[in-house]
Amino acid sequence: MTNREDLLKAVIDLDEDKAYKLVNLLLKEGVRTNEVIEILREGVEVVGERFNKKEYFLTELVMAGEIFSQSALLLKPYMKEDVNKGAKLETVVIGTVEGDVHDIGKNIFVTLLKSAGYNVVDLGVDIPSQEFVEKVKETNAKVVAYSGLLTVALESMHATTEALKAAGLRENLKIIIGGLPVDELWMKKAGADAFTDNAFEGVKIVKKWLGGAA
Numbered sequence: 001m002t003n004r005e006d007l008l009k010a011v012i013d014l015d016e017d018k019a020y021k022l023v024n025l026l027l028k029e030g031v032r033t034n035e036v037i038e039i040l041r042e043g044v045e046v047v048g049e050r051f052n053k054k055e056y057f058l059t060e061l062v063m064a065g066e067i068f069s070q071s072a073l074l075l076k077p078y079m080k081e082d083v084n085k086g087a088k089l090e091t092v093v094i095g096t097v098e099g100d101v102h103d104i105g106k107n108i109f110v111t112l113l114k115s116a117g118y119n120v121v122d123l124g125v126d127i128p129s130q131e132f133v134e135k136v137k138e139t140n141a142k143v144v145a146y147s148g149l150l151t152v153a154l155e156s157m158h159a160t161t162e163a164l165k166a167a168g169l170r171e172n173l174k175i176i177i178g179g180l181p182v183d184e185l186w187m188k189k190a191g192a193d194a195f196t197d198n199a200f201e202g203v204k205i206v207k208k209w210l211g212g213a214a
């Protein structure tokens, strides 16, 4: 088995120590953070499928989340090398929308945006629409980003955009949504301008909007 396959297996088997060793090994071998994240994601996706089939339970979901979060910390120093600096220090407001507490993917996107030189205001998880509105107003942000992994997050994303519209803030604002289930339909229903399930792609989109080296 290659180290990549070993890592995938370690995540699926929830073998924490082995997973961290392999992440470090791959990084030392020069494998890009993007690729390591994709392997980890594939692993937690299998964990999610097993959870659906009732082969794994909430404890295993928590474990999978922990493995991903800790691995993301190992990746952090390498991410800086994998994104180019943005030209301007514009502000991006981000949060996981109301009803959803998944934040591992959001945190990866936040790290990448910061590495690219943006000023990121991370509201956290389970954020009511009004909190997004207040922060956008306060910071004069040109981009707002919603993260969400649960089906119910779509309703919250829609509500947040409606609240931004009601506050008269939508016109000069770009909205990007991200998370495992997002697609074009979600983007339309959420009233957003862009979507992606890849944090690196997300940074490229933000750069296109705000300026900065591609």
Ligand code: B12
Pocket (backbone or CB within 6 Å): 037, 041, 044, 045, 046, 047, 048, 049, 051, 052, 058, 061, 062, 064, 065, 066, 068, 099, 100, 101, 102, 103, 104, 105, 106, 108, 109, 145, 146, 147, 148, 149, 150, 151, 152, 176, 177, 178, 179, 180, 181, 196, 197, 198, 199, 200, 202, 203
């Ligand atoms: C870990 C995990 C948890 C952890 C979360 C820990 C944490 N701090 O985030 C815990 C245990 C808390 C949890 C709880 C629950 N979970 Co959960 N969880 C997962 C799991 C296994 C992995 C998610 C993950 O972190 N993936 C890795 C990250 C890196 O991927 P990602 O989020 O997609 O992020 C990438 C991109 O999407 C992107 N990105 C993410 N956000 C954003 C935002 C922007 C703007 C951009 C540009 C990019 C971007 O960047 C990342 C890197 O590219 C998934 C299974 C799966 N297939 O994903 C289930 C899953 C999401 N959970 C699920 C469920 C059902 C739940 C619970 C309801 C379980 C329960 N019975 O209590 C609760 C809900 C709690 C709540 N209110 O939110 C379901 C959702 C089903 C659905 N359709 O709604 C899933 C799909 C599992 C399944 N197959 O059933 N969960």
